[in-house]
Amino acid sequence: WNNIYCFQLGASVAYTTGGGCQTFVLQVSQSPYINSLHRNWNAGLLAANLLWSGCIGENTKTQWSTSFIMRDRDHFSPRLMNLTVLGTQVVFDNWDWYLDILHRAFDFDDWGKSFSLVSRFNYHTSNRWTIFAKGSYEQNKSKVAYMDGTTLSVDNLVPAGYKYAKMGVGTEFHPNPAVRLHLYGAFLHDSFPDGTSHNGFSANIGATWNMKIK
Numbered sequence: 001w002n003n004i005y006c007f008q009l010g011a012s013v014a015y016t017t018g019g020g021c022q023t024f025v026l027q028v029s030q031s032p033y034i035n036s037l038h039r040n041w042n043a044g045l046l047a048a049n050l051l052w053s054g055c056i057g058e059n060t061k062t063q064w065s066t067s068f069i070m071r072d073r074d075h076f077s078p079r080l081m082n083l084t085v086l087g088t089q090v091v092f093d094n095w096d097w098y099l100d101i102l103h104r105a106f107d108f109d110d111w112g113k114s115f116s117l118v119s120r121f122n123y124h125t126s127n128r129w130t131i132f133a134k135g136s137y138e139q140n141k142s143k144v145a146y147m148d149g150t151t152l153s154v155d156n157l158v159p160a161g162y163k164y165a166k167m168g169v170g171t172e173f174h175p176n177p178a179v180r181l182h183l184y185g186a187f188l189h190d191s192f193p194d195g196t197s198h199n200g201f202s203a204n205i206g207a208t209w210n211m212k213i214k
Contacts (some may be wrong), residue, residue, distance in 0.1 A: 003160040004156055010048070022054035033071045033081075033156075041121055043077075045070040049128030063087035071106075071154060081106050081154070097121045106144035106154050113141040128174045134186075135167040168202075180208040 001020045010029025010030065030046035039045060051065040065085050072079040082105045089098040102116040120134040144162035146153060153159055170184025188200040 005032045008032060008034075010047075022052070024048075025053070027051070031070045033069065044073060045084040059091055061089045061091065063089075079106075094124045095122060100158075104140075104142075104155055104157065106142055110142050110144055113139075113143075114158060117138065117156065125145075129170075130172040132172065132184075133169045134184075135165075137163075137165050139163040162193040165189040176213075178210045182206055182208070 008030035010027055012025055012027040014023055014025045016024075027049040029047050030041070030075070031047045033039065034041060034043060034045050036182065045067040047067055049065060049067040053061060054062050056062065063085070064087065067083045067104045069081045069083060070078045071081050074080070082103075084101075084103045085099065086101040088100075090096060097199045098120055100116075100118040102118075103111075105111050106112040106114075116138040118134075118136040120132055122132045123129050124130050140155050140158040140160050140162055142155060142160060144154050166186055166188050168184050168186025170182060173181045175181070183203075185201065188202060189197065190200075191197045
């Protein structure tokens with residue numbers, strides 16, 4: 001999808017606790033860098049992923065994972081990307097909130113430079129109406145910008161030297177359980193490696209219909 005070839009052949013093993021609340025998954029798959037770096041399927045690039053899908057108490061849900069993804073091989077010494085994603089959601093009767101933290105590291109001293117934050121707060125005024133606020137911030141200040149001797153970006157999610165910020169509010173209406181109408185407006189701010197920036201505004205109105213096909 002987009003710049004990440006996320007659908008890869010892999011194998012997983014999972015363990016779920018007796019209460020069914022906590023699930024741990026260990027997965028080994030082909031690396032999504034295979035296509036983005038024009039490598040063949042037999043290039044030997046793999047990815048190892050560990051996921052915790054669980055709950056903390058009655059109101060907090062987690063989707064936490066860490067992945068070590070091969071982006072290249074130098075004989076027997078692979079170059080890796082560590083992608084750690086901490087997704088946390090808090091749910092109550094008439095409101096819910098989630099925060100997704102994505103951290104990317106491309107070397108042992110590359111921590112805290114390339115990350116993304118995404119958060120959304122929903123307030124449900126009734127079974128049909130929801131008011132929400134959503135924002136995100138992304139940056140890539142990593143010095144590991146390109147593959148050796150190429151112009152191929154190491155980080156396929158946020159280009160080197162870029163920063164993006166988005167903030168918006170909106171509403172959703174469900175005339176029935178299968179149909180959702182939405183309306184939102186958002187402010188956008190982009191910063192580029194040459195020091196310039198761009199501000200913009202985005203608005204969207206649309207509908208989603210979940211159809212049952214028998």
